[in-house]
Amino acid sequence: MEETRCIGCGSVIQSESPKKAGFVPSSKLNDENDDLICRRCFRLKNYNEILPLEITKDDYLKIIHEIAKTDSLIVKIIDIFDIEGSLIPQIQKITNYNDLIVVANKRDLLPKAVKDSKLIHHLKKILADNEVKPQHLYLMSALKNQNIDEIFEDILRYANNRDIYVVGATNVGKSTFINSLLKSYAGSKKDIITVSSLAGTTLDFIKIPIGKNFIIDTPGLVNENQITHYMSTEAIKVVTPKKEVKPMVFQLDPGQTLFFGALARVDFVSGDKTSFICYVSEFLKIHRTKLINADDFYHKHQKELLTPPFKEDQDFPLKMYQFNIKSNYKTDIVLPGLGFVTVLGSCQVKVYTRIKTVPYLREGLI
Numbered sequence: 001m002e003e004t005r006c007i008g009c010g011s012v013i014q015s016e017s018p019k020k021a022g023f024v025p026s027s028k029l030n031d032e033n034d035d036l037i038c039r040r041c042f043r044l045k046n047y048n049e050i051l052p053l054e055i056t057k058d059d060y061l062k063i064i065h066e067i068a069k070t071d072s073l074i075v076k077i078i079d080i081f082d083i084e085g086s087l088i089p090q091i092q093k094i095t096n097y098n099d100l101i102v103v104a105n106k107r108d109l110l111p112k113a114v115k116d117s118k119l120i121h122h123l124k125k126i127l128a129d130n131e132v133k134p135q136h137l138y139l140m141s142a143l144k145n146q147n148i149d150e151i152f153e154d155i156l157r158y159a160n161n162r163d164i165y166v167v168g169a170t171n172v173g174k175s176t177f178i179n180s181l182l183k184s185y186a187g188s189k190k191d192i193i194t195v196s197s198l199a200g201t202t203l204d205f206i207k208i209p210i211g212k213n214f215i216i217d218t219p220g221l222v223n224e225n226q227i228t229h230y231m232s233t234e235a236i237k238v239v240t241p242k243k244e245v246k247p248m249v250f251q252l253d254p255g256q257t258l259f260f261g262a263l264a265r266v267d268f269v270s271g272d273k274t275s276f277i278c279y280v281s282e283f284l285k286i287h288r289t290k291l292i293n294a295d296d297f298y299h300k301h302q303k304e305l306l307t308p309p310f311k312e313d314q315d316f317p318l319k320m321y322q323f324n325i326k327s328n329y330k331t332d333i334v335l336p337g338l339g340f341v342t343v344l345g346s347c348q349v350k351v352y353t354r355i356k357t358v359p360y361l362r363e364g365l366i
């Protein structure tokens with residue numbers, strides 16, 4: 001008998017183990033199993049209830065290596081709000097150097113004042129630095145349908161009768177993108193594939209016919225550069241903006257510090273009084289303290305006032321990076337996975353982040 005798959009997450013349907021992927025009680029199975037969804041997808045879609053099921057890096061690689069055997073077009077989605085975390089520099093090797101298109105998603109989260117041309121320039125540089133060489137690079141918002149039509153038409157042209165694999169880190173919006181396409185081009189009225197703010201929603205390939213070929217959704221790579229990899233579900237909700245990030249302005253004197261939950265810290269070490277303009281999720285609390293009190297403040301409050309903390313069981317210390325900003329213009333201090341802080345002019349700062357999320361400077365985007 002041919003195996004039946006869940007249309008929401010791609011898992012093989014089974015009735016033996018409720019705790020494993022693809023579970024449907026045997027009483028719900030019948031002969032017409034075309035649109036079956038598993039219990040986990042049913043609960044996610046209807047109650048937004050999360051039943052965690054992790055896909056390991058080995059599982060992921062086993063699945064994704066199948067792509068290397070094909071002659072196909074790869075559409076790699078990255079998250080504009082966490083470029084480094086969602087970059088996956090090895091992607092071309094993993095997919096055996098099939099043709100590649102990169103799409104930077106979640107454009108709607110960045111302020112409209114950011115110029116697309118600046119953003120593209122910045123993205124191209126990061127891709128080049130990481131030796132990712134796409135044929136094309138696009139900006140989009142899969143959620144708000146920005147640029148979807150143009151991208152889809154171009155993709156179909158590049159695919160030229162090959163299958164299209166949509167790949168990328170977890171939570172970048174791969175499934176949202178495909179749902180959006182299906183609504184525009186295949187007349188589907190609702191979201192077919194399960195989408196959620198939980199990491200690891202899609203568990204296996206989901207093949208959807210378009211013309212004579214397929215567009216294939218894939219599970220996201222759970223990757224160590226993504227800050228969310230180390231955070232609880234609640235904390236992920238706090239750092240993920242729901243709408244365009246708004247500037248939060250702090251007029252700082254040297255000797256002052258900003259804490260971003262217990263996840264990052266920016267010390268204004270020296271320079272003239274200036275504004276630090278923070279672009280982070282509307283749910284992430286920013287606390288201002290005196291630099292001389294900052295260490296004590298952190299140790300005292302990291303598990304309460306400074307929310308969110310990290311996962312309880314992973315007490316990774318903050319790591320310090322020092323920057324000497326010399327500029328007459330605006331500079332962004334990028335806090336990967338959290339957002340960025342814009343400062344005007346020259347100053348010395350110390351920036352603290354956790355795990356493999358290394359802060360860096362770029363020319364101000366705004």
Ligand SMILES: Nc1nc2c(ncn2[C@@H]2O[C@H](COP(=O)(O)OP(=O)(O)OP(=O)(O)O)[C@@H](O)[C@H]2O)c(=O)[nH]1
Pocket residue numbers: 105106107108109140141142143144168169170171172173174175176177194195196197198199200201202203218219220221241242243
């Ligand atoms: N603001 C914004 N949110 C988006 C956009 N696209 C997707 N999202 C949100 O990002 C989260 C993840 O979306 P999914 O489509 O499930 O991401 P995925 O890449 O398929 O994730 P996995 O299957 O877990 O690998 C959901 O909460 C989406 O609503 C976008 O363009 N803008």
Ligand SMILES: [Mg+2]
Pocket residue numbers: 174175176194195201202217218219220
């Ligand atoms: Mg998905």
